[in-house]
Amino acid sequence: xxxxxxxxxxxxxxxxxxxxxxxxxxxxxxxxxxxxxxxxxxxxxxxxxxxxxxxxxxxxxxxxxxxxxxxxxxxxxxxxxxxxxxxxxxxxxxxxxxxxxxxxxxxxxxxxxxxxxxxxxxxxxxxxxxxxxxxxxxxxxxxxxxxxxxxxxxxxxxxxxxxxxxxxxxxxxxxxxxxxxxxxxxxxxxxxxxxxxxxxxxxxxxxxxxxxxxxxxxxxxxxxxxxxxxxxxxxxxxxxxxxxxxxxxxxxxxxxxxxxxxxxxxxxxxxxxxxxxxxxxxxxxxxxxxxxxxxxxxxxxxxxxxxxxxxxxxxxxxxxxxxxxxxxxxxxxxxxxxxxxxxxxxxxxxxxxxxxxxxxxxxxxxxxxxxxxxxxxxxxxxxxxxxxxxxxxx
Amino acid sequence: xxxxxxxxxxxxxxxxxxxxxxxxxxxxxxxxxxxxxxxxxxxxxxxxxxxxxxxxxxxxxxxxxxxxxxxxxxxxxxxxxxxxxxxxxxxxxxxxxxxxxxxxxxxxxxxxxxxxxxxxxxxxxxxxxxxxxxxxxxxxxxxxxxxxxxxxxxxxxxxxxxxxxxxxxxxxxxxxxxxxxxxxxxxxxxxxxxxxxxxxxxxxxxxxxxxxxxxxxxxxxxxxxxxxxxxxxxxxxxxxxxxxxxxxxxxxxxxxxxxxxxxxxxxxxxxxxxxxxxxxxxxxxxxxxxxxxxxxxxxxxxxxxxxxxxxxxxxxxxxxxxxxxxxxxxxxxxxxxxxxxxxxxxxxxxxxxxxxxxxxxxxxxxxxxxxxxxxxxxxxxxxxxxxxxxxxxx
Numbered sequence: 001x002x003x004x005x006x007x008x009x010x011x012x013x014x015x016x017x018x019x020x021x022x023x024x025x026x027x028x029x030x031x032x033x034x035x036x037x038x039x040x041x042x043x044x045x046x047x048x049x050x051x052x053x054x055x056x057x058x059x060x061x062x063x064x065x066x067x068x069x070x071x072x073x074x075x076x077x078x079x080x081x082x083x084x085x086x087x088x089x090x091x092x093x094x095x096x097x098x099x100x101x102x103x104x105x106x107x108x109x110x111x112x113x114x115x116x117x118x119x120x121x122x123x124x125x126x127x128x129x130x131x132x133x134x135x136x137x138x139x140x141x142x143x144x145x146x147x148x149x150x151x152x153x154x155x156x157x158x159x160x161x162x163x164x165x166x167x168x169x170x171x172x173x174x175x176x177x178x179x180x181x182x183x184x185x186x187x188x189x190x191x192x193x194x195x196x197x198x199x200x201x202x203x204x205x206x207x208x209x210x211x212x213x214x215x216x217x218x219x220x221x222x223x224x225x226x227x228x229x230x231x232x233x234x235x236x237x238x239x240x241x242x243x244x245x246x247x248x249x250x251x252x253x254x255x256x257x258x259x260x261x262x263x264x265x266x267x268x269x270x271x272x273x274x275x276x277x278x279x280x281x282x283x284x285x286x287x288x289x290x291x292x293x294x295x296x297x298x299x300x301x302x303x304x305x306x307x308x309x310x311x312x313x314x315x316x317x318x319x320x321x322x323x324x325x326x327x328x329x330x331x332x333x334x335x336x337x338x339x340x341x342x343x344x345x346x347x348x349x350x351x352x353x354x355x356x357x358x359x360x361x362x363x364x365x366x367x368x369x370x371x372x373x374x375x376x377x378x379x380x381x382x383x384x385x386x387x388x389x390x391x392x393x394x
Numbered sequence: 395x396x397x398x399x400x401x402x403x404x405x406x407x408x409x410x411x412x413x414x415x416x417x418x419x420x421x422x423x424x425x426x427x428x429x430x431x432x433x434x435x436x437x438x439x440x441x442x443x444x445x446x447x448x449x450x451x452x453x454x455x456x457x458x459x460x461x462x463x464x465x466x467x468x469x470x471x472x473x474x475x476x477x478x479x480x481x482x483x484x485x486x487x488x489x490x491x492x493x494x495x496x497x498x499x500x501x502x503x504x505x506x507x508x509x510x511x512x513x514x515x516x517x518x519x520x521x522x523x524x525x526x527x528x529x530x531x532x533x534x535x536x537x538x539x540x541x542x543x544x545x546x547x548x549x550x551x552x553x554x555x556x557x558x559x560x561x562x563x564x565x566x567x568x569x570x571x572x573x574x575x576x577x578x579x580x581x582x583x584x585x586x587x588x589x590x591x592x593x594x595x596x597x598x599x600x601x602x603x604x605x606x607x608x609x610x611x612x613x614x615x616x617x618x619x620x621x622x623x624x625x626x627x628x629x630x631x632x633x634x635x636x637x638x639x640x641x642x643x644x645x646x647x648x649x650x651x652x653x654x655x656x657x658x659x660x661x662x663x664x665x666x667x668x669x670x671x672x673x674x675x676x677x678x679x680x681x682x683x684x685x686x687x688x689x690x691x692x693x694x695x696x697x698x699x700x701x702x703x704x705x706x707x708x709x710x711x712x713x714x715x716x717x718x719x720x721x722x723x724x725x726x727x728x729x730x731x732x733x734x735x736x737x738x739x740x741x742x743x744x745x746x747x748x749x750x751x752x753x754x755x756x757x758x759x760x761x762x763x764x765x766x767x768x769x770x771x772x773x774x775x776x777x778x779x780x781x782x783x784x785x786x787x788x
Contacts, residue, residue, distance in 0.1 A: 001565060001601055002659055002666065003513055009669040017467070046458035055453050055682070064440035068643045073411070104498065104647075104677055111675030119397055133672060140673025171395060207395055249462045251681030253498075265396055272396065275403040278527060279534025280674040281505030283498055286683060287645030288449075 009136065015361050016040060016132065019346075023355045030353065036382040037374075039355040041180065041331065043248040044373045045301045051247055054292045062291070071287050073274035075102025075256070079294035083256060086297045091229040094261050101257040101273040102285040105250075106216045106242035107137065109257040111283070113238040114141040115276045116269045117210040118171045124212075125165060126174040127157055128363035129181050129334060131214070134174065140280075144169075147363040155184035155325050155334070157194060166201050172210045173198065177230070178217040181362045181369035182334040183310070183327025185221060188228040195234035202236070208264045211237045216255070217330040219246035219300050222307045225328035235262040238269065243293050245331075248301045254289040306331040309372040309379045316383045320390040331373035334359065338393035342368050348392070354385045403530065409755050410434060410526065413740075417749045424747065430776040431749040431768075435574065435725065437642040438767040439695045445641055448686045456685070465681050467668035469496025469650070473688035477650060480691045485623040488655050495651040495667040496679040499644075500610045500636035501531065503651040505677070507632040508535040509670045510663045511604040512565045518606075519559060520568040521551055522757035523575050523728060525608070528568065534674075538563075541757040549578035549719050549728070551588060560595050566604045567592065571624070572611040575756045575763035576728040577704070577721025579615060582622040589628035596630070602658045605631045610649070611724040613640035613694050616701045619722035629656040632663070637687050639725075642695045648683040700725040703766040703773045710777045714784040725767035728753065732787035736762050742786070748779045 016039055023037040058067060074080065080097040087095050103109040118124060120142025126134055128150040138145040146165055151158040175194070177186035186194075194211070202208045213230040218241065221227045231237040242255035257273065259266045277283055310327055317324055317335055324335035337345035342358040342365050349356045349368075359367030372379055410433055417431040452461060468474065474491040481489050497503040512518060514536030520528055522544040532539040540559055545552040569588070571580035580588075588605070596603045607624040612635065615621045625631040636649035651667065653660045671677055704721055711718055711729055718729035731739035736752040736759050743750045743762075753761030766773055 001513060002511060002662055003509055003670075005513075006509065006666040006669045006673075007662065009672070010665060014467075014668075014672075040464075042464055043459070047462055051462075052453045052458065056450050059446045059449050064446065065437070065642070068441055068445075068645050070434075070436055070644045073408075104675060104680075107676035111677075115397055115400065117396060119395060119399075133676075136669070136672035137675075140675075248459070250464045251462050253676070253678060253680050268396055268401065271404060272400040274408075275400040275530070276397075278403070278408075278530035279400075281498060281531075281534075281677050282501035282527075282647070283505075283675050283677040284647060286498075286647050286680045288682075289680060 016357050019355050019357060022350070026353060035353050035355070036378065036385060037355040038370045038372060039357055041371045042250060042373060043245055043301065044375060045248055045303065045305055047248045048296070048299050048301050050296050050299055051249070051292060054295045055288065058288060058291050067291065068287055071284060071290060073277060073284060074270065075100065075285060076287070076290045076294070079290045082294045083297055087258060091232060093229070093231060095258055096261060098270060099259045099261050099266060101270050102290055103255050103257055104253040104283050104285050105244055105255045106214055106240045107133070108253065108283055108285070109240035109242070109255050110137055110212065110214060111140070111280060112257055112273045112276050113212045113240055114138060114143060114172070116272055117238065118143055122171040123167070123169040124172045124174055125162065125170055127162070129155065129179065129359060129367065130363055131176055131180050132361040150364045152364070155179065155182040156186060156190045159193060159197070163197060166197070168205045170209055171207065172212050174212045174214065175230070176214040178220060178227070178329030180217065180330060181332045181357070181359070182325065183330045183332045184325060185225050185227045185328035187226045191228050191230055191233045198234060198236070208236045213237055213239045215239055216242040216245050220303050220306055220331060221329040222310065222327070227329065231258070231260045235260045236264055238263070246300045247296060252286070252289050254285050254293055305376060306373065308376055309374070312376065312379050313370065313372055317386060320387045321394045322390060331371060333370045333372060334367050335370070337366055337368050338390060340366055342366055349389055352385050352389060354382060354389065410751050413749050413751060416744070420747060429747050429749070430772065430779060432764045432766060433749040433751055435765045436644060436767060437639055437695065438769060439642055439697065439699055441642045442690070442693045442695050444690050444693050445643070445686060448689045449682065452682060452685050461685065462681055465678060465684060467671060467678060468664065469494065469679060470681070470684045470688070473684045476688045477691055481652060485626060487623070487626060489652055490655060492664060493653045493655050493660060495664050496684055497649050497651055498647040498677050498679050499638055499649045500608055500634045501527070502647065502677055502679070503634035503636070503649050504531055504606065504608060505534070505674060506651055506667045506670050507606045507634055508532060508537060508566070510666055511632065512537055516565040517561070517563040518566045518568055519556065519564055521556070523549065523573065523753060523761065524757055525570055525574050526755040544758045546758070549573065549576040550580060550584045553587060553591070557591060560591070562599045564603055565601065566606050568606045568608065569624070570608040572614060572621070572723030574611065574724060575726045575751070575753070576719065577724045577726045578719060579619050579621045579722035581620045585622050585624055585627045592628060592630070602630045607631055607633045609633055610636040610639050614697050614700055614725065615723040616704065616721070621723065625652070625654045629654045630658055632657070640694045641690060646680070646683050648679050648687055699770060700767065702770055703768070706770065706773050707764065707766055711780060714781045715788045716784060725765060727764045727766060728761050729764070731760055731762050732784060734760055736760055743783055746779050746783060748776060748783065
């Protein structure tokens with residue numbers, strides 16, 4: 001018999017992808033230039049040229065047996081070393097290669113992190129608004145996911161609701177800063193307060209509460225924004241990173257898990273990652289890509305377009321009467337919808353060929369997500385539609 | 395608390411890899427030229443040059459946003475199409491692109507296949523000798539794995555034991571031909587008989603018993619060997635393939651699941667694969683590699699060395715007094731150990747710096763595996779050690 005869990009998931013398919021598919025179909029009818037698709041978080045700037053140059057150099061110079069051969073199950077040692085060195089230089093941390101596990105993107109890193117520090121039935125807490133895929137990710141590890149309601153005035157953490165929820169079954173807390181969908185960066189004050197609470201409650205409950213920090217947008221931070229490196233404030237932190245957004249390689253599925261060197265059982269957490277991998281499809285990162293990112297981990301794509309787009313869009317929306325907390329990074333914005341029912345609002349936008357994602361799937365109804373990882377010209381051409389939409393409400 | 399299941403797995407770590415690691419350490423002491431390492435199934439011939447040429451061509455000609463961007467969750471359509479066409483031409487099958495799901499190697503394909511057609515608690519049956527990783531693979535999907543004892547005279551299927559075991563909870567049967575570790579290829583007679591039993595029992599139990607066919611060694615078949623394409627004999631077949639061995643890309647983690655077009659619920663099986671992927675780490679195949687294999691799926695490495703090695707080794711072992719069923723493919727051989735305790739036997743070999751893997755981990759004690767994916771010269775130089783070892787017993 002086909003699997004019931006996965007069959008039932010078909011009912012609640014990926015909403016974002018459905019909108020994207022609608023946009024693609026619609027483009028065939030009215031022309032792509034008349035569709036304003038802000039549904040997908042797909043980088044709009046290419047990988048820096050050094051990425052492709054490095055791929056070609058590896059292919060042309062390395063022994064093919066070594067280049068394409070099995071990697072150690074933790075990842076290629078040279079890559080892990082270079083990433084540790086890079087992190088230490090950038091964030092003043094003290095990672096060793098043995099704290100790094102190479103994974104297939106942030107999702108792969110999260111899959112290992114969840115399974116390493118929890119047991120099925122445990123509770124994991126995250127904060128709205130949050131990435132819609134956290135539900136299947138944590139369900140796959142047998143976890144009970146609790147989503148703390150958003151503080152919609154700031155999109156920092158709603159600490160009162162969080163503290164009320166924390167309990168003995170909570171073994172991990174999951175954060176995502178810079179945040180998808182809000183674009184908000186947790187401040188040093190927020191991270192410090194979170195760390196204090198986790199330290200205190202770990203003591204009270206008699207077991208560590210691990211902090212799993214999902215950081216694919218870490219390199220997209222706007223000017224002047226207070227953006228602390230999370231692991232520096234709480235030693236029991238597992239950092240999940242992806243090269244998808246920083247060097248625009250989402251399809252190559254390459255990232256890593258970095259376990260704070262002073263994390264409780266740090267060595268064992270890394271040691272069991274290959275065991276986890278054995279049970280979920282031997283999903284180690286691909287060899288050529290591991291060798292490539294080893295050499296380019298200190299590069300980023302030209303990410304400036306995202307800040308440019310943010311400024312234009314944020315100012316315009318404010319002028320049109322939208323309410324939005326200003327993003328500190330990413331390429332997302334999360335304004336309030338102009339009617340309480342954000343699905344109805346997004347449907348209205350869709351009728352104008354403007355593709356937005358309702359906040360409901362991020363655990364935060366009454367809002368909508370704009371993924372402005374598009375050429376600036378597209379943002380500018382979409383403004384009159386945002387305005388027209390606003391005028392229907394205000 | 396760290397995960398109990400994965401922590402306990404550390405006790406029964408990958409034996410093969412431990413032997414390989416010992417060999418690597420030992421090589422530092424006595425020199426690599428004095429170590430005869432037959433532990434790992436790592437291809438010894440490079441990828442055909444067309445592979446690297448194709449990678450470079452893709453990198454140099456495709457728009458980097460498309461090249462490295464998110465793929466559809468089923469895999470890139472063009473790649474799925476080309477694979478379907480290739481399979482149909484080679485095996486007379488009638489796959490459509492929609493029957494193909496791109497996965498991270500055969501392990502990734504298996505991870506999806508197991509989860510698609512079973513529910514946790516179901517029984518899956520496989521046949522000794524079998525790949526040691528089937529245990530964690532199926533445990534990860536919550537399955538009860540039953541291993542049917544080997545027919546050690548032929549290493550075809552022990553049908554009497556199989557039929558006695560089949561029951562209502564059996565929802566899938568897993569086979570691996572050409573086989574790791576025996577090198578045996580299931581004959582047309584074996585596959586036909588298996589298909590007949592599965593058809594009959596599916597009727598009797600009132601639900602399909604799916605056949606999951608793990609085929610990473612499908613392209614390494616020796617001259618004159620009867621090697622049927624499994625799915626042609628049983629429509630409810632899910633074929634799991636990897637490019638690891640055929641074009642020597644094990645580290646690139648690229649393969650696919652092909653569902654027979656007439657399989658019961660074929661469309662739904664593929665449809666739920668991306669849902670499965672969401673829960674086990676979004677483990678889709680990397681984009682550049684998908685585009686590469688699309689163009690080279692009709693190529694293989696020069697695989698002839700494996701047959702050369704087989705001949706030399708098989709004849710020599712026979713002469714020295716070993717008993718071995720002659721392999722029909724792969725780069726493995728699975729002779730009987732010269733004492734009933736194959737672990738003790740392999741330890742004795744190891745003392746002579748000859749690295750062999752005891753059959754116990756393949757569900758078939760009393761045997762040992764030789765992975766002869768090494769240069770022919772290494773095989774030749776190892777022969778006197780095999781002989782010396784035999785002389786201690788005979």
